[in-house]
Amino acid sequence: MRRRAVLPLPIAVYLAAVAAVTLDPSPGDPAGNPLLRSLLRAVSSVPGLGWVDYDVAEFSANILLFVPMGVLFTLLLGVWRWWIAVAIGVAATLAIEFSQLFIPYRVSDVRDLVANTLGTLAGVVIVVLAARRGRRRSRVGRAS
Numbered sequence: 001m002r003r004r005a006v007l008p009l010p011i012a013v014y015l016a017a018v019a020a021v022t023l024d025p026s027p028g029d030p031a032g033n034p035l036l037r038s039l040l041r042a043v044s045s046v047p048g049l050g051w052v053d054y055d056v057a058e059f060s061a062n063i064l065l066f067v068p069m070g071v072l073f074t075l076l077l078g079v080w081r082w083w084i085a086v087a088i089g090v091a092a093t094l095a096i097e098f099s100q101l102f103i104p105y106r107v108s109d110v111r112d113l114v115a116n117t118l119g120t121l122a123g124v125v126i127v128v129l130a131a132r133r134g135r136r137r138s139r140v141g142r143a144s
Contacts, residue, residue: 007076014068015092021065022096025103030054062115063122066093070123079131082124089120 030036036057044052066089073085093116100106 004076007072011072011076014072018065018069018092018096023099023103023106025105027105030058059111059115062112063119066116066119067123067126069116070120070125071127072123074124074127079128082128085124086117086120089123090117093117 036054040052040054040057044050069089069092070085073088074082077084090113093113096116097108097112100108
């Protein structure tokens with residue numbers, strides 16, 4: 001229970017970072033980012049990865065952005081309430097996408113809802129699997 005007491009601060013920092021990234025009224029121009037263009041060019045030149053483009057990179061980045069949402073809220077609420085962590089991820093995404101409707105240069109997109117939900121689910125799965133592994137290890141330790 002003590003570990004949960006320290007989670008509100010990392011959660012607040014994480015949510016502030018998500019808000020800064022997703023609600024900034026002047027997001028960076030991906031076409032004007034030479035590092036991103038070079039990276040995408042390098043990745044897509046690898047045999048079998050020619051399908052990787054900006055849309056794939058953005059979708060993947062959205063997934064990665066929301067993995068901590070699933071991890072942090074599952075740790076806070078407990079593994080048995082994993083579904084609430086997912087609901088929080090979906091609700092946060094809906095709030096972001098709704099807010100973006102009113103922010104110039106921002107685009108609300110259903111793909112973000114899908115990617116962010118997948119990221120939240122991935123975070124939940126990481127915690128659930130780690131908890132199961134920890135329980136197995138503690139059973140083995142008690143048996144010896």
